[in-house]
Structure formats: structure tokens, C-alpha cells
Amino acid sequence: MDADEVLTTRFSAIKIGEPGPSDDVLATALQAGARAPDHGMLRPWKFIVVRGPALDRLGDAFARALKIREPGTTADELERAKQKVFRAPVNIVVAATVEPDHPKIPEIEQVVSAGAAAQNITLSLHAQGFGCRWRTGVAAYDATVKAALGLKAHDHIVGFLYVGTALSVTPEHTRADHRRFTEVWSTAAPAST
Numbered sequence: 001m002d003a004d005e006v007l008t009t010r011f012s013a014i015k016i017g018e019p020g021p022s023d024d025v026l027a028t029a030l031q032a033g034a035r036a037p038d039h040g041m042l043r044p045w046k047f048i049v050v051r052g053p054a055l056d057r058l059g060d061a062f063a064r065a066l067k068i069r070e071p072g073t074t075a076d077e078l079e080r081a082k083q084k085v086f087r088a089p090v091n092i093v094v095a096a097t098v099e100p101d102h103p104k105i106p107e108i109e110q111v112v113s114a115g116a117a118a119q120n121i122t123l124s125l126h127a128q129g130f131g132c133r134w135r136t137g138v139a140a141y142d143a144t145v146k147a148a149l150g151l152k153a154h155d156h157i158v159g160f161l162y163v164g165t166a167l168s169v170t171p172e173h174t175r176a177d178h179r180r181f182t183e184v185w186s187t188a189a190p191a192s193t
């Protein structure tokens with residue numbers, strides 16, 4: 001696929017299965033993540049690759065966090081929360097490791113940079129033939145989950161990227177035409193009325 005094709009055919013996988021990406025595929029995708037634009041060269045990113053038996057640890061963190069948020073949650077509900085991480089063979093947690101009080105670079109720019117890194121990762125996986133779904137949900141904003149991942153409370157989880165082989169995809173007819181969101185300004189001043 002050339003670059004335009006990668007960019008204009010990207011999709012989120014709805015159902016994701018085995019096989020997951022190899023180490024080489026992951027390394028290429030993560031390198032694309034590290035190529036994200038970044039004001040001030042802060043590198044405000046952390047990519048945590050969770051796979052194999054480690055998915056259990058992430059699932060436990062989801063369940064523990066839910067139990068703290070909602071102490072009345074039943075064992076079945078906790079197990080369901082834990083099982084969510086097994087929806088794909090690999091999970092890449094993309095976090096913005098921000099300096100909230102940076103004198104020059106506002107926090108939002110650091111978060112946007114981490115979002116760009118996440119998008120670069122998803123695009124690279126797509127180019128390499130792998131499916132991905134970017135998810136957040138309450139777990140992304142939960143202090144217990146952040147701590148379990150070694151993040152600080154002020155860091156931001158911008159996404160859990162569920163990665164593997166795409167087994168079903170977002171229907172093509174839902175795609176938007178860019179003209180819905182685009183204005184072109186090409187004169188020095190607005191036309192007078």
C-alpha cells in the first residue's frame with residue numbers, strides 16, 4: 001500500500017483475533033509512534049505493550065479499579081471487566097506523560113502529541129496488515145489503572161489500542177466526506193455583501 005492508500009483506507013476493527021503482530025511489526029509501529037510531532041521535543045509519550053500472560057495483569061487492574069469505583073460490583077461483573085482486555089491478542093496502552101506546568105508547551109499540546117503517536121501506531125499496523133481498535137472508556141481515566149501501569153495521576157491514557165487480525169470492520173458506507181468539515185479561504189478579505 002502506498003501512503004495515500006494507507007491513510008484513506010484506515011479502519012477500526014470491530015472484532016479482532018489471532019494472530020497478533022510479530023515483534024518486528026510492533027517495533028515498526030512503535031517507531032512510527034515515536035515519529036509523532038512534538039512541540040518542544042518533550043517526548044511526552046509512553047507506549048506500554050501488553051500481551052500474552054501480561055493481559056491478565058491489565059485485566060486485573062481494570063477489575064480492581066471497577067471494584068474501587070463501585071464497591072457493590074458483583075464477582076461476575078468484575079470478571080467481565082477483566083475479560084475485556086482479552087478482546088485482542090495485544091494491547092498497546094498509549095499515554096501522554098505530561099509536564100502540566102511546562103513554561104512554554106501547554107498540556108493540551110502534549111496530549112495531542114500523544115494522540116498523534118497513537119494514530120501513527122494504528123496507521124503503521126494497518127499498513128502492515130494488522131487490525132486495531134482505539135478504545136478508552138472509564139478505565140482510561142482511572143487512577144488505579146494509571147498506577148498499575150506505572151503512570152502518574154496527572155498523566156493521560158489517550159488510548160488502549162487493541163491489536164491483532166481484523167475479523168470484522170467498520171462499514172465503508174459510514175465514511176465521511178472531507179467537504180463536510182472543510183472551508184477553503186483563498187481571498188485576502190471576505191467578499192463584501
Ligand SMILES: Cc1cc2nc3c(=O)[nH]c(=O)nc-3n(C[C@H](O)[C@H](O)[C@H](O)COP(=O)(O)O)c2cc1C
Nearest residue numbers: 010011012013133134135136137158159169170171
Ligand atoms: C480517543 C478515542 C477513544 C475511543 N474510545 C472508544 C471506545 O472506548 N470504544 C469504542 O468502541 N470506540 C472508541 N473509539 C472509536 C473507535 O476507535 C473507532 O474510531 C470508531 O468506532 C469509528 O471507526 P473507524 O475508526 O473505522 O472510523 C475511540 C476513538 C478515539 C479517537
